[in-house]
Amino acid sequence: MTGFTALVEEYRGGLLENVHYGAISVVDETGGVLYSTGDPEHVTFLRSAAKPFQAIPVIKRRIDEKHGLTGEEAALFAASHRGEAFHIDALESILRKTGIQEEELHCCPTYPLNEDAKSQRLRGNEEKRRVFHNCSGKHAGLIALSKHMGWDSQTYYRLEHPVQQEIIETLALFTGVSQEQIGLGVDGCGLPIFAVPLKSIALAYLKLVCPDLIPNEETRLAAERISKLMNNHPNMIADTQFVCSTLLKDSNLTAKGGAKGVYGIGLHKERIGISLKVSDGSEQVWPSIIASILRFIGYSNQHTIDSLYELIPNQIVNDNGLVVGERKAIFSLQG
Template sequence: MRFTPLVEEYRGGVLENVHYGAVSVVDEQGRILYRAGDPEHMTFLRSAAKPFQAIPGMKRRIDRVYGLSPEEAALFAASHRGEDYHIAALESILQKTGVCEDQLYCCMTYPLNEEAKAQRQRAHEPKRRIFHNCSGKHAGLLALSKHMGWDEQTYYLPEHPVQREIIGTMAEFAEVPAASIPLGVDGCGLPIFALPLHKIGLSYLKLACPDLIPDPETRKAAAVIASLMNANPDMIADRKFICSALLKDPNLVAKGGAKGVYGIGLRKERLGISLKVSDGSEQVWPCIIASILERIGYGNPATIDRLYALEPNIIVNDGGTEVGLRRAVFTLES
């Protein structure tokens, strides 16, 4: 693993922490234009895979089959944070599709957001499967299985038709043989796959620019899910998280995953960006992504400003006093 320092954090003028990782920027031919660290680093996509896991359902337009709203359908690609509006939309999905909450293979838990979690606990509510940040994805796969007449009890197994379609979809986007993609088990219990970092970037570029996809059905499905993400950014995470902040820019399609992996597709520039923070930190994503966009001369400063506002480079203590700073220290090499 050839990682390079991406972000340094200082406290009282003393270097306190270094976040290592790798960055890759590719063009529409899949060529690596810029790199920091090893663009061949193999990593699991984790939740960055969700837009691609939604493609089989979008091919069948299950949102239309079940009469879902755009906000509800966007949850198929979401890592929602458990806010009230997320849970209301998920309950509506279950009602419209006829999927039972107990059918979701993800575990019962509380929402990711601390205040949303505390709200449920103050009300003495039990843990629920739809509080899980992956429950929208699970509901979508169950709804597709129901529509196709596939077994609904085993949709999480690698040999299930929906999972076979998903791995085929990922192979199609990344331009690699499906048999070459390492499989694991994600936090929510579904199969998850690993790709070289630059192939993640290529996949996100195709999500942003579906004209690069030869198959017409996949092309249309990619355009649908990407459009849903951009039109409903707060459904993908929440109003204060980086995925939603990036998706407010109509030029970008973006999604992060656990353990520091992130993918971004740029429509106008026709570029794919991917990164991995080796220690799994998500807190430094805004610093890294804002720096990448600055260094490639990205033309929408409002997006960059939004990232810095989300996670300022000034470090404060628990009382709000400025005590240090973080800064991106990597170079994008041609």
């Protein structure tokens, strides 16, 4: 547990049942750590929290405009959609407009992550599909970019491919970590994924919402566009009952989570970036942690904080809907 501290305790019947450990980093526009708990230097994979940055090369070339995509469709380039019907309709439209065949997507066939959407597909005796995969929008964008640039679209998922090399270059620009120091792995969907210190994830999200910090004009404009797409179409980024979509309804925030408990948030007016990692990978405690961070910094939009508690209340209920316990955010941020 080196570098982690207790973030959330869960009680049942008045007895401590579970403790979620992790680390949090809050940075200013210089990349300096304003507040933290645990180790802000803890290196972790961004997983799907990298998606807005993986979409930057696609948005820089205005692939969406070249193919006449709607804002909802373009937002899927940065999404971890959960397979609701409106997601699949938009994805199928992307494939039609770009001429991409579903079989070209490197992500494996699966069922939607949203349980209701999954049940609907199963009741209809539908097979698993690649477009049901939560990363399919990202894959479609990278294939479309590869074809536009004349790169081999069949190997877009390989680390040495030009599109992946440009993504690493983009991550280095946003995080302030040199390309040589970025940790590399393979994500669940088969694409390369990247590891940097928590404070660097926070800085990347700050630059996303404060693109004036980005020296390159094309990248700066792409950051503005992808942030706007995410805020304008929040339900495309996850689904109607998920943390990312809830936060993105606040136009002052750009936020995205990733597998295994990692999360990044940029606050525009406050010009700060936030990142967190839950060591056991839990996503259920994200709302409690994020709401507590926003309260600590004196965030002015109480509605956003309340929405997080409504999404996953601190009260723990059983299968019969009876309150049987509670969860408590117990960390304190140190300056």
